[in-house]
Every structure is written in C-alpha cells, then in structure tokens.
Amino acid sequence: MMHSQSTGGNSNHNQQIQADGDVNAPSAMDGGVNIGGNNFGVVITSIATADEPRRSFEVSKKTRIPIPASLIGTVSGVITIAGFITGGFSVKQLIDVYLSGNGFDAVGGLPHGPWWFLGSMIMIVFGLIGWLFFRFLHRNVLRLPKLWIFRAWAGIKEENGRTYPYSLRLSKRCPECRNQKLHFQQVPEKWLDFYDNTHTHTKRKVTDWASLAVCPRHSEHSIPVDISGNDFDEALPR
Numbered sequence: 001m002m003h004s005q006s007t008g009g010n011s012n013h014n015q016q017i018q019a020d021g022d023v024n025a026p027s028a029m030d031g032g033v034n035i036g037g038n039n040f041g042v043v044i045t046s047i048a049t050a051d052e053p054r055r056s057f058e059v060s061k062k063t064r065i066p067i068p069a070s071l072i073g074t075v076s077g078v079i080t081i082a083g084f085i086t087g088g089f090s091v092k093q094l095i096d097v098y099l100s101g102n103g104f105d106a107v108g109g110l111p112h113g114p115w116w117f118l119g120s121m122i123m124i125v126f127g128l129i130g131w132l133f134f135r136f137l138h139r140n141v142l143r144l145p146k147l148w149i150f151r152a153w154a155g156i157k158e159e160n161g162r163t164y165p166y167s168l169r170l171s172k173r174c175p176e177c178r179n180q181k182l183h184f185q186q187v188p189e190k191w192l193d194f195y196d197n198t199h200t201h202t203k204r205k206v207t208d209w210a211s212l213a214v215c216p217r218h219s220e221h222s223i224p225v226d227i228s229g230n231d232f233d234e235a236l237p238r
Contacts, residue, residue: 061169069137069163075129083123090116140233148183182213
C-alpha cells in the first residue's frame with residue numbers, strides 16, 4: 001500500500017512528496033504531481049446524469065495494431081475495386097459461353113469464370129469490411145463488444161496525427177457491489193417484437209444498442225459508457 005504526504009508553504013515549489021513503495025510520476029509542474037495509472041493516456045468515462053456522477057473506467061490492457069487507419073482504408077479500397085473488376089470479367093466470360101450456344105465444350109470444359117466470380121465476391125466482402133472498419137476508426141469512438149468476454153475497439157489518434165486501431169480491456173468494480181466486476185458490453189435498448197396470426201411471439205429484432213458497464217449481480221447497477229466523450233481524437237502521446 002502506498003502512503004503519501006504533502007506539505008507546503010506559500011510557494012508551490014516548497015511542496016514535498018513522501019512515498020513508501022513504487023510511485024510513477026511522469027511529470028511534476030508547479031508543485032503538482034501526476035501519479036501514473038494503467039490508463040495509458042486513454043480516458044474513458046461514464047455518462048453523467050442527475051443522479052450519478054461521471055465515473056472513470058480503468059484500461060487494464062491495451063493492444064495497439066501498428067497499421068494506421070489511412071492504410072487500412074487504402075488497401076480496402078484497392079481490394080474492393082479489384083474484386084469488382086475481376087467479377088466483371090468472370091461474368092462476361094460466363095455470358096460469352098452462354099451466348100455461344102455450344103456449352104462449356106466450346107471453351108475446353110468448365111470455364112474459369114465461376115471460380116473467378118467466387119474469388120471476386122470474397123475480395124469485395126473483405127474490402128467492404130475493411131472499409132467499414134476504416135470509417136469506424138476515423139470516428140474516434142469506442143465500440144463495446146456484444147459479448148463481454150471480448151475486448152472493446154477504438155480508433156485513437158497519436159501524437160504523429162495518425163489514427164491507429166486499439167484493442168482495449170476495460171475494468172471497474174460495481175460501486176454498489178464492491179466485490180463484483182462490471183462487464184463492458186452492448187445490450188439491447190430498443191427492439192421490435194414479431195408475432196404470428198395466433199399472437200405467438202416469433203422473433204425479436206434489435207434496432208438500437210446501449211453501451212453499458214453491466215453489473216452481473218443486479219442490472220439496475222449498470223453504468224452507461226460514454227463512447228464519444230473521450231480524447232481519442234486528440235493527438236496525444238499514448
């Protein structure tokens with residue numbers, strides 16, 4: 001356990017810090033000392049309400065993907081365009097075979113068109129997924145998983161001005177249940193229920209999700225996570 005004591009007179013420069021144990025103080029200016037924590041230069045908070053104050057969450061683990069968002073967007077765009085071009089040539093080949101009236105024998109058996117078409121569809125799917133990820137990164141927001149066992153993702157700008165993908169593991173104990181760790185995840189907030197002719201419930205379609213720190217003991221202890229009120233879009237050292 002760390003014990004600290006601060007004493008000072010009229011001048012801030014006379015302040016002293018006495019500590020037993022390990023202290024991480026990256027900066028000390030005008031008599032103030034910043035004690036380093038585990039947030040790694042990343043700040044994530046809750047949404048303050050009339051009944052609840054703003055709370056800070058700890059980033060217990062952080063993994064930086066060393067590929068800038070701009071490169072992800074460029075590569076995704078190239079893959080998508082290549083997929084459309086390849087798909088267009090494969091479709092043209094299949095049409096030519098069909099219009100020839102001689103079947104596949106006219107081209108020496110099964111043409112390569114179907115395989116090229118399948119490959120182009122795979123390229124387009126991967127390219128679009130990468131492009132959507134690129135757009136998410138440039139929003140500089142936090143995205144919680146729908147299953148709490150997975151990590152959160154965020155696009156965080158660094159001091160060089162580039163945005164990088166970050167995988168984050170968040171942690172905090174429930175303020176009401178001290179021995180319960182909160183689960184960070186998306187939960188259904190709004191949904192549509194469907195019924196058949198006999199008024200039997202058939203399915204539910206979620207239309208909106210809420211980002212929460214969920215208490216596993218009592219759902220009313222859940223804390224809304226502010227996914228955009230952070231410093232992810234500020235070029236800071238991380």
